[in-house]
């Protein structure tokens with residue numbers, strides 16, 4: 001028998017969450033951001049689920065774009081970090097990939113390489129994130145240079161927000177963007193999930209929802225995924241493979257980090273950090289056992305973790321455990337572990353079997 005751990009991905013939830021993004025930005029087209037193997041949910045699985053309704057897909061690995069084209073996905077595709085070399089630039093022409101352009105070498109390649117067809121270019125402006133992009137003041141000159149490049153079909157102006165999910169918001173960055181871009185009369189793409197849901201003024205020609213498509217709240221400190229109308233696309237579950245009874249003073253796990261203060265029933269779950277569960281999740285991280293909410297105890301090991309089933313007397317070996325998903329938002333586990341749902345989703349390990357929720 002295989003280990004009882006598994007991930008189930010719900011393509012219908014992914015599609016519904018995409019439509020939720022579209023409803024929040026009804027006049028915009030939306031890139032479904034499926035980078036990093038669709039945030040750990042499976043690239044082709046998610047792309048196929050959303051294909052009937054999606055305007056396009058965004059990612060950054062050229063092998064992922066090739067996989068989509070090989071699977072017959074004919075939609076617009078956008079490469080979020082652009083070409084890494086000249087071969088990528090030529091591949092973009094062959095496969096009709098839109099390219100982000102964030103540095104001069106990428107422009108030079110568009111001017112000098114010979115492409116099968118002109119491609120869509122997304123000119124990335126750095127308005128305050130300070131990772132990628134040109135100073136907004138250079139936009140005018142760069143646009144005219146790009147318009148003169150024979151491999152460039154159209155130019156869209158793009159930026160990315162650093163704080164769309166917190167109290168700082170997007171006002172400063174959007175003002176810098178608009179000051180440089182208003183007069184250029186080109187399409188815009190600025191909003192990630194948090195901006196789509198919080199700032200309607202950021203819904204320009206193209207929006208770029210990512211985490212919300214997977215049912216994670218882009219701003220868990222402000223709003224739960226459920227309150228935002230998002231459904232979990234990933235359900236991560238396992239089972240109890242042992243039960244221990246601790247007397248007061250006894251400890252569980254490496255380092256003896258949890259010491260029982262009362263007689264405690266401990267459930268041992270077949271899930272550890274080698275499955276993608278965060279090792280730094282402390283005692284008290286929420287977990288569901290037999291449908292009841294309880295908490296983890298002690299350190300997470302490579303293949304196992306412990307939880308408190310003292311108050312779930314019917315929980316025995318074989319009891320169902322939900323690590324996150326339906327009934328336990330990944331955002332709550334992430335908050336307890338000091339991280340974000342994005343990281344939990346992306347960290348699901350190769351050894352965990354993934355299946356797909358059947359349509360009801």
Ligand SMILES: *Cc1c(COP(=O)(O)O)cnc(C)c1O
Pocket residue numbers: 033035080160191192193194208209210211212218
């Ligand atoms: C990942 C990414 C997004 C999606 O961000 P979410 O917070 O997941 O919605 C949008 N734009 C760019 C450039 C990205 O890299």
